Amino acid sequence: MHSVLAIARVTLKDALRKKVFFTILFFAVLLTVVSGLLPSVTADEQIRQVTKICLMGIGFFGMVVAIFLSAPSLPDDISKKTIFSVLTKPTRRWELLAGKILGLAYVLAIMLVVMGTLSFIYIHFWAWKLGPDPSGLPRLDGRKPIYASTVEYNGLKLDVTGPMVDSKRAIVSGFDSVTYHFQGLRGERFRGDTAFVQVTVFCHGWTYDPNTREGTAAVQVGNPTTGELRTVVFGADNLRPQAHGFPRSLIDKSGALDVTLLKHLPAGSYSAMAGSVAVLAQPEGGYATNFIKALVLMFMQYMVLVFVAIAASTFLTSTVSIITALFIYFTGSLADILRAQALKLGSEANIFTMARHSHQAEAIGLPAFQWAVNVFLRYFYLGISVVFPNLSYYDPSAGVSANEYISYGTVFDGLWYGAVYSAAAFLIAWLVFRRKEVD
Amino acid sequence: MPDTVIETHNLSKEYRDFWGNRKVLALDSLNLEVKKGEVFGFLGPNGSGKTTTVKLLLGLLFPTSGTARVLGLPPGSVEANRRIGFLPEETYLYRFLDAEETLDFFGRLFQIPRPERRVRVDRLIKAVGIDHARKRQLKEYSKGMARRIGLAQALINDPDVIFLDEPTSGLDPIGTREIKDLIIDLKSQGKTVFMCSHLLADVEDVCDRIAILFQGKLEVVGKVSELLTEEGVVNFRAQNVSPSARDKVRQALEADGSYIGVEKASRSLEDLFLKVVREKTADAAAANRPEENES
Numbered sequence: 001m002h003s004v005l006a007i008a009r010v011t012l013k014d015a016l017r018k019k020v021f022f023t024i025l026f027f028a029v030l031l032t033v034v035s036g037l038l039p040s041v042t043a044d045e046q047i048r049q050v051t052k053i054c055l056m057g058i059g060f061f062g063m064v065v066a067i068f069l070s071a072p073s074l075p076d077d078i079s080k081k082t083i084f085s086v087l088t089k090p091t092r093r094w095e096l097l098a099g100k101i102l103g104l105a106y107v108l109a110i111m112l113v114v115m116g117t118l119s120f121i122y123i124h125f126w127a128w129k130l131g132p133d134p135s136g137l138p139r140l141d142g143r144k145p146i147y148a149s150t151v152e153y154n155g156l157k158l159d160v161t162g163p164m165v166d167s168k169r170a171i172v173s174g175f176d177s178v179t180y181h182f183q184g185l186r187g188e189r190f191r192g193d194t195a196f197v198q199v200t201v202f203c204h205g206w207t208y209d210p211n212t213r214e215g216t217a218a219v220q221v222g223n224p225t226t227g228e229l230r231t232v233v234f235g236a237d238n239l240r241p242q243a244h245g246f247p248r249s250l251i252d253k254s255g256a257l258d259v260t261l262l263k264h265l266p267a268g269s270y271s272a273m274a275g276s277v278a279v280l281a282q283p284e285g286g287y288a289t290n291f292i293k294a295l296v297l298m299f300m301q302y303m304v305l306v307f308v309a310i311a312a313s314t315f316l317t318s319t320v321s322i323i324t325a326l327f328i329y330f331t332g333s334l335a336d337i338l339r340a341q342a343l344k345l346g347s348e349a350n351i352f353t354m355a356r357h358s359h360q361a362e363a364i365g366l367p368a369f370q371w372a373v374n375v376f377l378r379y380f381y382l383g384i385s386v387v388f389p390n391l392s393y394y395d396p397s398a399g400v401s402a403n404e405y406i407s408y409g410t411v412f413d414g415l416w417y418g419a420v421y422s423a424a425a426f427l428i429a430w431l432v433f434r435r436k437e438v439d
Numbered sequence: 440m441p442d443t444v445i446e447t448h449n450l451s452k453e454y455r456d457f458w459g460n461r462k463v464l465a466l467d468s469l470n471l472e473v474k475k476g477e478v479f480g481f482l483g484p485n486g487s488g489k490t491t492t493v494k495l496l497l498g499l500l501f502p503t504s505g506t507a508r509v510l511g512l513p514p515g516s517v518e519a520n521r522r523i524g525f526l527p528e529e530t531y532l533y534r535f536l537d538a539e540e541t542l543d544f545f546g547r548l549f550q551i552p553r554p555e556r557r558v559r560v561d562r563l564i565k566a567v568g569i570d571h572a573r574k575r576q577l578k579e580y581s582k583g584m585a586r587r588i589g590l591a592q593a594l595i596n597d598p599d600v601i602f603l604d605e606p607t608s609g610l611d612p613i614g615t616r617e618i619k620d621l622i623i624d625l626k627s628q629g630k631t632v633f634m635c636s637h638l639l640a641d642v643e644d645v646c647d648r649i650a651i652l653f654q655g656k657l658e659v660v661g662k663v664s665e666l667l668t669e670e671g672v673v674n675f676r677a678q679n680v681s682p683s684a685r686d687k688v689r690q691a692l693e694a695d696g697s698y699i700g701v702e703k704a705s706r707s708l709e710d711l712f713l714k715v716v717r718e719k720t721a722d723a724a725a726a727n728r729p730e731e732n733e734s
Contacts, residue, residue, distance in 0.1 A: 002548070003548050010533060010536070081527065084497075088520055089520055092517060438500075
């Protein structure tokens, strides 16, 4: 263990004395600053843009550091023969590998802390500069949408908690009014006296009364037990989620809440309306916690890449290792898509070439060759998505910039998966390097 | 502690290409024993397998067949490495570290506690004469200075066995002298030194025993004093000899029929080395032309 720590220290010193590390850091900081200066239409968009570019910058430059510092590390030691001096000391070969990986973990942690802190301050600066959101929701937040358990409209009452309901968002269309019954809100965390519902609507026809500029939709939030009610009328901006505040006291002690979405213009103004409603929970420290969780996930992604690059470099040259690690990074980022495609392939409804166009359900015979291609591709994609690391676990930038709460489950999944994958990569690295001759 | 410090038994190393075809037999059934406290010189022309042997003894390479033991332990094992020091052919150290950091790093690998480590680092830096450059990164070092820090790192653990691969290469005559003195000093401390060298004068000066390796085969092994003695030749040493006295001795010896000359009788190591290498080269050439030999 002494050797691991000593080698890690030297690896860190190496990185910190290289120009490339500071060059990358410089460009990363530059990108952060530039992110705030890009033009954008709304304040909302602006803050999203800053967050997204900052996080993508951290992710990208971290990946560059992870791959470009780790892949050449071992091959350089071998080609420059510095490895002679280390391996003839009481150092086990796995300790050399582990020391290098730990040293790179230090480097990446430093990079994450520096860039994360800068970005965090910069994002808060922009949030302060842009002022509060008109709806009253914080500009920077980690919100958790909670969906209804039952939906009631046109006299029908539907349970929407089951797994068969396509998305718990329960988009209901073609109604005059629809009521969403929420339950169990008591256990959820809210901040302050105001709670929020997030409403997404789509109206056929026009969205404003041209004469009165009156809103076209309304949302009624009520306590089902006491009957207390609060109505908000709003201009429906098609398909853009809008938040509306209501007194938190409307949530019943049992945790129940009713939210009704209704048309608000005189009948005939528009033909149909579709929409969905969610109550927004706001766990304490939402944004900061989210940001840290995002950094933790990104760190894990770097570490997976470091393990992969080190494993590759035990039997490949440094250039080939870099290329391999980059390939794995890009393929790994697509793993979810590949997997989804693979599962569709070879099923009767999704054939490789569209044989014909039909408006009614009809069994389509699949020629043997096409069937074979489909089956091959199916297992090829599945194989790739299993063998290569699934890096879609580690892309939190969209969630953070949309102020969406990142659950601990997501973080745990990412860490667990990363740990297992890294352990496998380390095992391969050790098996190869254990008996490798250094000449 | 066993008396034999380094021991090889039919140690062979074959290099193969990617397809497993034999490229070269770098070392052919080497049997060697080095005793505790010896300074052992390992000689041979370039490509004769000296460095391969050292790497096998250090566990950097793995033998194709045969076995090797260092201090009775398998080469490359942590227990063996704890008690050995190695100075590679060229100094391969981390160029971004300075002298102090380098020695501190290697001291950490030996788990030497911090206060002790500081003392040793300081002492070694002074001992190898790079005190003035202790805070400079190694990439700024001259070849001679790099050699010195290399030697210092080989001694950081106060090893029982020291492997030196061309210890004096790149050093000026003063540096060479210092290294030789150091080797003699190590010997006086009871350490075992295994050194490879082309520089025969160095080997002759410090080694107790030598081995000459040619094309992977051990050709000669023995004590320097014995190898360099010519059979039946006696040296007379005298001071302030008058020409007449010299003539008398000469006449007496001539009468006995055994007179050769009055020059020095011991041949140099250089003569021995060249003799072995030339003989073997001639043998190898003859072996390659069997038809001509027969006719």
